[in-house]
Amino acid sequence: MAEGTSPSLLRDGVVLLGFGLMFVLLFRRLGLGATLGYLVAGAVVGPHVLGLVGDAESKLGFAELGITLLLFIVGLELNPTRLWRMKEEIFGLGLLQVAICGLAITAIVWIGARFSLPAALALGLPLALSSTAQVLPMLRSSGRMKTPFGERAFSILLFQDLSIVPLITIVAAMSRNPADANAPPGWLLAIYTVLAVVGLVVAGRFLLRPFFRLIGNLGEREMFVFAGLFTVIASAAIMEWLGLSTALGAFIAGVMLADSPYRHELEADVEPFRSILLGLFFLAVGMVLDLNAIAERPLFVMAMAAALILTKTSVIMLIGMAFKMTWRQAFALGLLLSQGGEFGFVLFAQAQAGLLIEPQAASLFGAIITLSMATTPFLMGITRRFRTEPVAKGQQRDGPKVDGANAIIVGYGRFGQTVGQILLEEDIPVTLIDTDIEMIDIAGEFGAKVYYGDGTRLDLLRQAGAAEAEVICFCMDGDQLDPATIEGVHEAFPDAAIYVRAYDRRALVKLKNTSANAVVREVLESAVKMARLALRGLDVAPGDIDRAEEAYRARDKERLQFQIDSGDIRAARTETAQRFPWGNDQP
Numbered sequence: 001m002a003e004g005t006s007p008s009l010l011r012d013g014v015v016l017l018g019f020g021l022m023f024v025l026l027f028r029r030l031g032l033g034a035t036l037g038y039l040v041a042g043a044v045v046g047p048h049v050l051g052l053v054g055d056a057e058s059k060l061g062f063a064e065l066g067i068t069l070l071l072f073i074v075g076l077e078l079n080p081t082r083l084w085r086m087k088e089e090i091f092g093l094g095l096l097q098v099a100i101c102g103l104a105i106t107a108i109v110w111i112g113a114r115f116s117l118p119a120a121l122a123l124g125l126p127l128a129l130s131s132t133a134q135v136l137p138m139l140r141s142s143g144r145m146k147t148p149f150g151e152r153a154f155s156i157l158l159f160q161d162l163s164i165v166p167l168i169t170i171v172a173a174m175s176r177n178p179a180d181a182n183a184p185p186g187w188l189l190a191i192y193t194v195l196a197v198v199g200l201v202v203a204g205r206f207l208l209r210p211f212f213r214l215i216g217n218l219g220e221r222e223m224f225v226f227a228g229l230f231t232v233i234a235s236a237a238i239m240e241w242l243g244l245s246t247a248l249g250a251f252i253a254g255v256m257l258a259d260s261p262y263r264h265e266l267e268a269d270v271e272p273f274r275s276i277l278l279g280l281f282f283l284a285v286g287m288v289l290d291l292n293a294i295a296e297r298p299l300f301v302m303a304m305a306a307a308l309i310l311t312k313t314s315v316i317m318l319i320g321m322a323f324k325m326t327w328r329q330a331f332a333l334g335l336l337l338s339q340g341g342e343f344g345f346v347l348f349a350q351a352q353a354g355l356l357i358e359p360q361a362a363s364l365f366g367a368i369i370t371l372s373m374a375t376t377p378f379l380m381g382i383t384r385r386f387r388t389e390p391v392a393k394g395q396q397r398d399g400p401k402v403d404g405a406n407a408i409i410v411g412y413g414r415f416g417q418t419v420g421q422i423l424l425e426e427d428i429p430v431t432l433i434d435t436d437i438e439m440i441d442i443a444g445e446f447g448a449k450v451y452y453g454d455g456t457r458l459d460l461l462r463q464a465g466a467a468e469a470e471v472i473c474f475c476m477d478g479d480q481l482d483p484a485t486i487e488g489v490h491e492a493f494p495d496a497a498i499y500v501r502a503y504d505r506r507a508l509v510k511l512k513n514t515s516a517n518a519v520v521r522e523v524l525e526s527a528v529k530m531a532r533l534a535l536r537g538l539d540v541a542p543g544d545i546d547r548a549e550e551a552y553r554a555r556d557k558e559r560l561q562f563q564i565d566s567g568d569i570r571a572a573r574t575e576t577a578q579r580f581p582w583g584n585d586q587p
Helices: 007-029 034-045 056-063 065-076 082-083 088-111 117-127 132-141 148-173 187-217 221-241 244-256 263-288 291-296 298-322 327-336 342-351 358-381 413-426 436-447 457-464 483-492 507-510 525-538 544-568 573-579
Strands: 407-410 430-436 451-452 472-473 498-504 519-520
Touching: 007 034, 007 263, 034 132, 034 263, 034 525, 056 436, 065 148, 065 221, 065 244, 065 263, 088 117, 088 148, 088 327, 117 148, 117 342, 117 358, 117 430, 132 148, 132 327, 132 358, 148 327, 148 342, 187 221, 187 244, 221 263, 221 457, 244 327, 263 342, 263 457, 291 298, 291 358, 298 327, 298 358, 327 451, 342 358, 342 472, 358 544, 407 413, 430 525, 451 457, 483 498, 483 507, 483 544, 498 507, 525 544
Parallel strands: 407 430, 407 472, 430 451, 472 498, 498 519
Antiparallel strands: none
16 A cells, blocks of 8 residues: 555545445435435445444535535526526515525524524525425436426525525524634625635626637647536635635636636536545535434424425425416425425534524424425325316426526537528527637627537536537547447437538548447538539539539439448449549548
8 A cells, every 4th residue: 555545544444435335326326316325325434334434524614615616507507698598587476485485484593492592594595496416316217307387486595595605604693702803794705705706707708708718729628527517616715715605716716717719628627526525525414413412302303394295285386376387287396395404414513503593403403404305206206196187178388488598519610500500591599619729709799608628528418408408419520439439419408319420431431330320421422512503503413413413412312322332432342433434432
């Protein structure tokens, strides 16, 4: 073993990752979600069950970086156009849900559990938040993500994510920790916050975008990963230095880049780190749960979990009906968002650090969140017949709304520009991806939004919306695609039709038998058109021009099929050479 390597650290890593993997696979299989699997795995390996891993507090502090990265990705999702279209749902439904549910649950905790008012607020307000990590996969798997129902659920979740920052500020303002006694007053913190946000936005516009343009010109993906992580951590560190929320810094960093050409590349590069660290965060939360305190008051945990679910379901259902949802849709929305969420653990930890609640209370209410999350799949299953809208004869259900791209075009050079502009003429939403920074800048000057990134990467395509896209067009220059890439894209996004630009006949033969819906030779039609113009200039009769073209196309099609069947580009070459000794097999 190398000098300085801690055997306990390696052993802890193996145990945590092994148990996490096992429980997540099990809970996914049962339809309970990965978050609950991580929490249970952490509790099992923690000091109160098997005691295989210790020092949960230090691991929790490190894993909180996962929450920071999650907020960065939330910021990246805040495209101004999408926000404006969903403004009523986000700032209407979302605001009412967080405010009313938070105050109602606070009242239950204050009166029913006899906590002080600051402690009740520190516990009740976080319980108003639902689990984004659990709800979004459920919406995607059911195919409802892009329906009106799915958009309302997403709007509420988005506002909940946005409300993390003010909730963190509220908990910090109520802190009783003497270490915080010398902290600046609230009004000064508010000024610091505004100045920091303005400073980060200015830095993003005048520093970060040129910075990422420089990295993009280098063409090194590893540099993009480093730059993305540096941006998140630097923004969070600046906010921490000012005594503000690190989560706010990460969120602002995401918003700064949400409308930049580098959004999808950054999201794809940061996502694996976010997933790993967020998983470690939930493992650490499971480890710090005081199972003895929970075992002493099991009825309290179950009663409070039931009260949480009933309160949130009822409030969200009433708000949904006020926003003209049917009672069945509103009931389904309430049940879907009835659980506590992952950010509750973050806010409970901050409340405990601020001496607002005891560690036992943090464990009890952490268990309440865990139990409420476990009930959601079961509640959605057993109420299906009551939630489902009856469909009258001839009536159609709401279909998906167009949100993002119906078509993705990879490569926005001469070929891709023509394809994209024709699709846009029919008002088809298009997402454009390229790696040429100079071309991206020029396209931006003409009002075209082109994202930076390697569009052959499945993770980047997924971030760009390929799972919902109907068409993916690969329009890159040169012979950059291979059959394995096309098959991988088709397997990952089976609902999208795939169209490929082939550089020449050799590329066409290579890609023809893949899952692509069509492979198009880039110069064939323009060459045929020039030949027709040349024949017209030679005063050849129009009928003879048509016959010449038809003969060429028939012979070319026959030869191409022979080459595809044999897999040899030189097949049928003898016959071609006899008729056209100066020709070749490339076009």
